[in-house]
Amino acid sequence: MDINEAIELLKEKGYKTTGKRKEILSFFADADGYRTAKDLIQYLESSYDGISFDTVYRNLHLYNEIGILETTELNGEKHFRINCTHHHHHHFICKDCGKTKEIKVCPMDEVEQALADYAIEGHKFEIYGRCPGCKLALT
Structure with missing residues (x-):
């Protein structure tokens, strides 16, 4: 947006x-x-x-x-x-600086199969760690 x-x-x-x-x-x-x-x-x-x-x-x-x-x-x-909801995606989020990187993979296909009898109403998938710049600063 x-x-x-x-x-x-x-x-x-x-x-x-x-x-x-x-x-x-x-x-x-x-x-x-x-x-x-x-x-x-x-x-x-x-x-x-x-x-x-x-x-x-x-x-x-x-x-x-x-x-x-x-x-x-x-x-x-x-x-x-x-909000960047122009398309479905998830994020890697740097715990130090807050920068994000879009992740094009979504685990929901597997989850929906595992929860076939459940009514899933939404999901959020984020991975946390350190971006290359923050990771380098630690060394």
């Missing part, structure tokens, strides 16, 4: 597209992977002195709820990224 699609979705759902909301979208559009609320607050503080945690969290949860952002739990903290 790009910024213009996200803005249109906000408008369709009846939400205003303020400068702050657009700046939040820009932050995630430019990010290479998942980012935390703290990352966003640090980014916004230069433009919005004294921006509140409540404002940031409220917008993050709104964006997640309407499908602009997707979330994952990493190191005990919620991380966000622009």
